[in-house]
Amino acid sequence: MTEYGKKILEIVENSRSHMTAEQIFEQLRQSCPQVVLATVYNNLNRLWKEGRIRKVSVEGSPDRYDRILRHDHLVCKRCGRLVDVDLGDLTAQLERQVGFSILAYDLKLLYLCEECRKDQQEKGT
Template sequence: MRYGQSILKIINSSHEHMTAEQVFFALKEHFPAVVIATVYNNLNSLYRQGRIRKISVEGQPDRYDRITRHDHLVCCRCGKLSDIFLSDLTADLEKQVGFQIEAYDLKIQYLCPECKKKEPS
């Protein structure tokens, strides 16, 4: 995984939820010869290893995020993705389902302030 560590560093230092294309352009600044397929392959490998998170929102490209425990707000109109830090629900969920949960991905849909402003009164 020649580029894997650099891609991991890009994702972990970003304050955004980057698409593969955004990761590609950031990586290309340091490795001009890199191709987009290499970025996709490394992102998939890092995701399978549990070193990054993949966030899928219907109708939008997958985005990648650091592994730090947090959840997401997703605007149901524009797709804007924001971090939200809620208390860990693992213990409560395990109690409800009766078995151990490895991980969960909570995406809360809402209408962001920018889209809310565009709504007719």
């Protein structure tokens, strides 16, 4: 793994905010001012393909990156806010239901976050 790859992996593993590639790039530039955005994208893609990080895709938003620790996500349908939620590992239950091995799953539950609910109530929509 390259030095940039190691630093990017460390940033993702230490973050709890589901950072975009651009946010990771900005944080990495603090210690490596010569890094370019393409390097960040290439390393994120490599780390994701190797199974070392998770890519979280939400329609209408840039991909975000997350640590590999098993957990699921709540996604605000209105603003796209992403929040971790631990529902336990559902793999065994899913395997029993479908009758074959599950390699992985990515569960995203849609909801309205507190701010979007308040905003919606204030606007009466």
